[in-house]
Amino acid sequence: MISVIIIGAGNVASHFYKTFKTAETVSVTQWYNRRLNAIETYQNEVEITDDIKALKPADVYLIAVKDDAISHLSSQLPFEDRLVVHTSGSIGVHDLDKKLKRGVFYPLQTFTKDADVDFSTIPLCIETINKADYQTLKTLGEAIGCKTYKVNGDQRKALHLAAVFVNNFTNQLYRVAHEITESEGVEFEILKPLITETAKKVQDISPYMAQTGPAKRNDKKTIKKHLKLLNNEHHKAIYKLLTASIQKTHGRQKL
Amino acid sequence: MISVIIIGAGNVASHFYKTFKTAETVSVTQWYNRRLNAIETYQNEVEITDDIKALKPADVYLIAVKDDAISHLSSQLPFEDRLVVHTSGSIGVHDLDKKLKRGVFYPLQTFTKDADVDFSTIPLCIETINKADYQTLKTLGEAIGCKTYKVNGDQRKALHLAAVFVNNFTNQLYRVAHEITESEGVEFEILKPLITETAKKVQDISPYMAQTGPAKRNDKKTIKKHLKLLNNEHHKAIYKLLTASIQKTHGRQKL
Known part of the structure; x- marks a missing residue:
């Protein structure tokens, strides 16, 4: 079982939440957003929070926020040495704070707000700084049915x-x-x-x-x-x- | 039953031949090409000819040759007042010889030589000079499963x-x-x-x-x-x- 905490409340965050919830080998520990009202609908099925200091331990922290906000947000995280990934195609893995174990989990597809997404058709581009973390992300990607690809920063x-x-x-x-x-x-x-x-x-x-x-x-x-x-x-x-x-x-x- | 004679041996002509052959309410009377060897493969299932003077009576003559050759070919036809259509998107209906009943039967799709074509997904754009001929072409298009559209020359x-x-x-x-x-x-x-x-x-x-x-x-x-x-x-x-x-x-x- 891989435990995940989702950070952000946009299209990508919401679609990942929904698919993680239905995956047998993934559990969503928490969902963080700086404005709670964006994720309140889900409060009966997952723990939601707007307090970044209250983030619990988890195997993977998935940051799905606007490109410009990723770097700052990663530096605010109240822990070190845990695996934190962003989902952006154009931001480098090194833009995440270096106190963390860092990675990228980039789904190459166009997400529409209300349309359901079939993750089994989505190529997932994975990059990590540590080799061991690569396997974790590959397993997480496969747990939601994605085809995963090892893709470095320039390639992404x-x-x-x-x-x-x-x-x-x-x-x-x-x-x-x-x-x-x-x-x-x-x-x-x-x-x-x-x-x-x-x-x-x-x-x-x-x-x-x-x-x-x-x-x-x-x-x-x-x-x-x-x-x-x-x-x-x-x-x-x-x-x-x-x-x-x-x-x-x-x-x-x-x- | 609608009888058709096909003129030409390119991709469009071949695909139309194959679909007409399988349509219950269409019969292919003849297949003409100026070089017989291009259609010889089919000589056991349809009458082939390279003699334009030998064309038989039919409800529809379908010209599927290069754009540049359409006008001249239509003027060579050894009859008058029969329904002759071309299949081109960019040639006008009036480019056909005026001794004929004229029309356009334009399938808007990309045809690949060896790939089979599913005509039921192809929009067929129809134009005729005489109203009565329009119904014949619409019936012919529907006989091969196409969705037909009435489209004038500028629209085409x-x-x-x-x-x-x-x-x-x-x-x-x-x-x-x-x-x-x-x-x-x-x-x-x-x-x-x-x-x-x-x-x-x-x-x-x-x-x-x-x-x-x-x-x-x-x-x-x-x-x-x-x-x-x-x-x-x-x-x-x-x-x-x-x-x-x-x-x-x-x-x-x-x-």
């Missing part, structure tokens, strides 16, 4: 950055597509199966192999037609830059 | 353009993410669940509502960190442009 930062491309930027391309279809009064709905298929394709083959379309085959006629259709200068700039990017990747001449 | 062109954003450009963002993770020796694998989830999210909520991340919340510190991490000027340009695009959409100040 690269993943966090790459995640912005495949999540935020991709979603913005969906948004631009929505604006384009809306301007002609045609349903965005029609594009949804293509969005699904595009994401599905790269589960099995590399994005390089999956590429198709006018930019890849250097179909200047279609590219010209598309640029003429785009009357939004911003959309046009994105079209040009990503067309050039595809042509660079696939060894075509520049636009 | 907008969809074809928007498809480049959600398919080719999105795939290129996956590629950039692959390059970023590879440069740190970390597995692209780890990003795959996030790619799936990002595509899944916009099936239910709009891309506008689905957006998260540093650009949307104007988290300048993280954006600065990311730009510093990117040493590829091309990746940096994409990061800047799409961050500015998100900020424009969500009313944040410019980068």
Whole structure:
């Protein structure tokens, strides 16, 4: 049995709490937040506290607060030499106070407040300073069904950055597509199966192999037609830059 | 029963042939291609020909050839007043020879040569010049399990353009993410669940509502960190442009 204390009350903290509660080999000893009202709903099923001095012993302290608050919070902890992890993609393990045994427990997924999360589909990136702690975190990750990966600080930062491309930027391309279809009064709905298929394709083959379309085959006629259709200068700039990017990747001449 | 003759031998033609063959209410009368060897494999199950003068009567002639060849091919057809459709997203219905009853039968999906296609997930965009022909094409689309949409020429062109954003450009963002993770020796694998989830999210909520991340919340510190991490000027340009695009959409100040 691994005992965990959760620190913070945001999306990530809440989703971890819920999955820890259902895991047979994990017990949640306490849940700390500096404002109690954010976690009051759970007071009948777990001990809650807003007093950092009242934190009990536990195998793992999981800090899931805003990036900017992690370092200061770790220095406030009223103990030494216990395993404390944060859950951030962009903060280093050394940003935790050095009096502690330190680690990172970073779930690479997008969490939505009210939607349930299936942890069995979430890759968990683990880093620790001590080797022995790595095994504890790996066991904890597996207890909630995650696939765990050993990822160092530079690698985690690269993943966090790459995640912005495949999540935020991709979603913005969906948004631009929505604006384009809306301007002609045609349903965005029609594009949804293509969005699904595009994401599905790269589960099995590399994005390089999956590429198709006018930019890849250097179909200047279609590219010209598309640029003429785009009357939004911003959309046009994105079209040009990503067309050039595809042509660079696939060894075509520049636009 | 609707009788169809297929013209062309590329991905789209082959996938349509296979699905028409399995549909109970569709019969494939003939398959034409200017080079017989491309369709020879099928000669025991369907009549094949490379002689355009030998085309038989049928309810629908489906032209699935390269965009540039559609217009000329339609003018070569040795008959008038029969229903001829092309399957292209970017070619107008009027590019077909005016001696014919003309229409468009455009499946909005990405077709891969060897992968089987599930037509029940494919939106089929239909346009016809005569109202009566519209019903024939709708029935044909439904016979192979497609959801059909009435889409005019301008709308179809907008969809074809928007498809480049959600398919080719999105795939290129996956590629950039692959390059970023590879440069740190970390597995692209780890990003795959996030790619799936990002595509899944916009099936239910709009891309506008689905957006998260540093650009949307104007988290300048993280954006600065990311730009510093990117040493590829091309990746940096994409990061800047799409961050500015998100900020424009969500009313944040410019980068």
